[in-house]
Amino acid sequence: EAQVTQNPRYLITVTGKKLTVTCSQNMNHEYMSWYRQDPGLGLRQIYYSMNVEVTDKGDVPEGYKVSRKEKRNFPLILESPSPNQTSLYFCASSLRGGRGYTFGSGTRLTVV
Amino acid sequence: DAKTTQPPSMDCAEGRAANLPCNHSTISGNEYVYWYRQIHSQGPQYIIHGLKNNETNEMASLIITEDRKSSTLILPHATLRDTAVYYCIVRLLLSGSARQLTFGSGTQLTVLP
Numbered sequence: 001e002a003q004v005t006q007n008p009r010y011l012i013t014v015t016g017k018k019l020t021v022t023c024s025q026n027m028n029h030e031y032m033s034w035y036r037q038d039p040g041l042g043l044r045q046i047y048y049s050m051n052v053e054v055t056d057k058g059d060v061p062e063g064y065k066v067s068r069k070e071k072r073n074f075p076l077i078l079e080s081p082s083p084n085q086t087s088l089y090f091c092a093s094s095l096r097g098g099r100g101y102t103f104g105s106g107t108r109l110t111v112v
Numbered sequence: 113d114a115k116t117t118q119p120p121s122m123d124c125a126e127g128r129a130a131n132l133p134c135n136h137s138t139i140s141g142n143e144y145v146y147w148y149r150q151i152h153s154q155g156p157q158y159i160i161h162g163l164k165n166n167e168t169n170e171m172a173s174l175i176i177t178e179d180r181k182s183s184t185l186i187l188p189h190a191t192l193r194d195t196a197v198y199y200c201i202v203r204l205l206l207s208g209s210a211r212q213l214t215f216g217s218g219t220q221l222t223v224l225p
Contacts, residue, residue, distance in 0.1 A: 004155075043156070043215040090155050100146060101213065103155030 002027045006091050006104035013081055013111055021076045021107050023091030031094040032074040033058070033101070034066065036087040043090070049074055050096070081111040116200045121220040124194075130187040132219050134200030137181040143204055145176060146213070147185045149196040156199065156215070159185065190223045197221075 004025045013019055025032065033048040035058075045058030049068040063085055065077040074093075078085060088108050092101040117135040124130040136145065146161040160167055160174045162183075167174045173186040187194055199218040 042217065043213075045213075088153060092155070099161060100148070100158030101156075103157070105155055106153065108153075 002102070004091055004093050004102050004104035006089070006107050008107060009105065010108050011110070013109070015082055015111055016080050019078050019081060019109075021078075021089060021091075021109070023074045023076065023104060024072050025074075025091075025093040025102070026072065027093060027095070027102065028071065029093035029102070030071070030096045031101075032068065033092045034064070034074070034076045035090045035092065036060065037090065037106075038087050046076070046089075081109075083111045085109065086111050116202055116216055118198070118200055118216065118219045120217065121222070123222050123224055124187075124190045126192060126223050126225050127189055130190040130194065130221055130223070132185040132187075132198050132200075132221060133182065134185070135182045136200070136202045139180050139202050143202050145174065145180075145183045146201040146203065147172070147174065148199045148201065148213070148215070149194075150199070150218070151193075151196040159198075190221075192223050192225060195221060195223045 007022045030051050034046040035043045037043045044060045046060055046064050047058055047066040049055045052068055052071050055066050055068055068074055088106050090106050091104040094101045144161050144163050147159040148156040150156045160169055160172050162174045162176055176183045197218040197220050199215050201213050
């Protein structure tokens with residue numbers, strides 16, 4: 001089944017403890033993105049990647065890192081999480097010139 | 113990307129057609145209209161997109177006015193599972209840029225039994 005898989009689905013962590021949210025897609029898509037969704041603020045892009053080893057900042061990149069060493073994987077790294085990064089995170093992928101993005105099921109992160 | 117305006121909420125009776133409007137009066141000639149929906153806290157789901165002709169797929173129909181300043185997403189026979197927030201997005205085709213889809217506030221569609 002064609003899909004974008006994020007792990008974990010839920011995560012509670014403490015301030016300052018490094019964490020990684022994984023994202024993998026099995027559709028050979030070139031484009032991948034990370035979004036966060038917060039009440040009243042909607043979906044905002046954190047980082048995006050147009051291909052392997054090509055990444056760029058979205059609208060809210062502060063406090064996050066990404067890497068794209070392989071086409072299928074696009075992990076989101078929080079080196080020192082803070083409570084304001086408590087949010088619902090979505091990974092998405094698309095073919096270049098494709099009809100639309102396929103989103104993962106989301107990761108609900110709580111930083112205490 | 114052009115800005116869109118959608119009503120914040122709509123109700124629809126189960127089995128009836130749901131018609132969701134979207135205004136995009138500043139749309140440029142090469143911008144497409146995309147529709148996504150998000151069922152409570154799940155990842156957004158692509159529905160349909162179009163440039164100027166009406167489009168139909170297995171999920172919905174998209175009607176774009178001749179001047180392209182507005183469009184309507186039609187769910188022909190709404191079911192309870194269609195209850196979701198529907199987002200209308202206007203942007204260039206996804207070639208050449210992975211820049212974000214700008215999700216506005218969308219329309220909360222509630223399908224009533």
